[in-house]
Amino acid sequence: MRLGFIVERLLQLIPVLIGISLVVFLMMALTPGDPVEIMLGDQLATAEQKESLRRDMGLDLPVAERFARFVKNALGGDFGRSFFHRRPVAEVIAERLPATIELTIVAMLIALAVAIPLGVLAAVRRGSLIDKAATVISLVGVSMPGFWLGIMLILLFAVHLGWMPVSGRIDYAFEVPRITGMILFDSLVQGRYAAFLNALHHILMPAVTLGLAMAALLMRVTRTSMIEVLQQDYIVFAEAKGLSRARVLVRHALKNALIPTVTVAALETGYLLGGNTIVEMVFGWPGLARVIVEGIYSRDYPLVQAGVLVIAVIYVTVNFAADVLYTLLNPRVKL
């Protein structure tokens, strides 16, 4: 991989981030709704006190000046103070982001673990009962709303069977000193296995809820791409050489067939990072998506601007990582 490619991709980030900042800033600024009125609700306040709050939030300044300040401060790593949390936005995001990343990673692992074997199986046994069953399952998986599946899982496994917890990341009794904020990772590297199992116990239902819809999509992509690869000459050649069926499938076919799967998985990861609000709500998962949505409703401009920016950076980074992965899967791909 060329160094030039990496530099080029990093440079591409600059206009993307400026563009996103501008769009989010303008969208929030132009959306009707007054953060001061929302904060005060129907509680006592005089006109002077309202103005004082407005000044505290910096809303007394013209929109252009606010944007200039936002960009200037953001370049220095200061995203401002959340209107409602009344603390630096960076702090609020740093507290919530690891939970979202952790959930996304586990959901993606579940999705890949389900999708790739099923996709391969459906492609190899094309037209068989297994293929048809996989098609039906994937259709159901894609069509099933996440909130419904989540609530059904809660009712079955938490309320009726009592096997799983309804909400949260880990029981209060476990203390895991923070390294990354991702409890599974932190507990594992510190050898706190009981905490790790407890955290795994908590993440399973939200991750399955998120992962199943994604698994359905990835399975379809893997199947299609696998069918295409299996018809290539080099597969016939590999089989003619006398290689075992398993070796042909895994080393020759699957490796090449995975490129579209990786692309879709990368796109889906970005989508999950910003779009798993419903699952975070249903399972009381303390992630970033939930806090951003709450910020949108309360017109917490600094929080939404910074939150969206962070998700955008991750999205671009994940896609960059996918590009790198192509080169590993297929050395003929030159970047």
Place this chain on the structure above:
Amino acid sequence: MTMNRLIDPARIFRLRGARLGCVLIACGIVLAPGPAVAAEVRVGFTQDALTLDPANHRKRETETIIRNLYDGIMTQTSKSEVVPELAESVRQIDSLTYEAKLRKGVKFHSGDEMTAEDVKFTFDRLTRQKAMGGQTSPRQGLLGPLASTEVVDTYTVRFKLKEPWPVFPRMLPVQEIVSKKFVEKVGSDALATQANGTGPFKLVEWRRGDSIIMERFADYYGGAPAIPPAGAARVDRVIFKIIPENASRMAALMAGEVDIVNEVPVFAINTIERSGKAKVVKANGTRTFFIALNVTRPPFSDVRVRQAANHAVDKKLLIDRLLGNTATPVAGVLSPESFGSKPGLKVYAYDPNRAKKLLAEAGYAKGIDVTLDVEGAFKDQAEAIASMLTKVGIRTKVQVWEGAVLTPIWRAAKKERDMYMNSWGSGALDPTGIFVPTLKTKDRGNTSGYSNPQVDRLLDAADTEIDRTKRADLYHQAEKIVAAEAPWIFLWVPQDIYAVSKRLRGWEPGSDSRINLHRAYLAN
């Protein structure tokens, strides 16, 4: 021995057979939810605290959580009476001065004694500009015309007002006392995440967005004598678990994961009652629901059309069918439990024929076409009301909006729309908090555009009247005028609905929406 220890995960990872390891891990995570726990009460709560700083928010949910860590000079009983808590007494010296005698020997969680200096520091922090590390407290407005707080001696403080404000003692339960020494040591900003109050529980850990864990404060002074039993908390630990989604919160109660849940949806009441594991408990709320009618332009500029709209709505039926009988109808502005609420207002009985007649008298025999604005959460209620209005000739179309968009439209000086279903709450159950902002000329929440100089005069006089009987009469006179002129369709005051484990003892909901767990425990 707990299941965690029975299944040693370290050993699992040493096993060579991956399949066996996977099976055991699966068993472990399903069967090993965590170690056995000491006595504790868990609350399934809708929203996380925004901050733990008592002076830096304007959110009831935040107040509910914080109130277990911090006490105030006064508190409120579940019957909405204001009683001393950290104070032994609060008395009025003259129309502009209140004096609080503090309890002796009250400890902060740090071990320091609470004195008048802490109370002065707390109230200065709340009322002075930029007194919180450069920020001004958003709660400043809740203390009205409070000008200064003076230390008389170690256990006595005086509050000086700029003008008479009889509601002042009622606002004291919503201000919690912080330690001067602690805030000066850690800095104002640190109070957002650290707590050193005088409340029955100490902060153990705040897992943002997930839970707030507190443990019993052994040196607690005992709490308000008027709310027995006094003494330290009855459980070792309380946990507020944040579960925003209604269905999940109810499921957590059914699964025994939490012992109290707030904001129970009406549709879940029967399921909970039938479960045998939990029961529904209710408290009268403080929020009056109404439909503001734009009195600044036709057709609602005509009082007969407004009265017709009131006669057209069958509140009893709506409360029965849509609200599960969890609301009290109102004939005016005030909740029946509010100070100043008295019978004798004009009541608009459900009478469609009378409504049609009034409409015809106003020159609208063929009916009128209007729009009812509402937030998504109340769409069903608005649609039912719209169908009732339509039946008498007030053909109503419902338009659903996001609250943050709708509120400024209706709070603008110029009113350009027809009807707005909204609500206004007054936690202190005093007309100052609801009557003045919603119906005084051009006040902040006067969405109907109503203006009556006589009502304004009565509200102004009541705002500074010290004599309670005279004050109540002034509000009643104002409410009688408003009821007759009907700038609103007067609807109801909904109850706050909670569900609790059948084992829970020592807690009952109050009108202030608080969940104070000082006296709560679980029966065996």
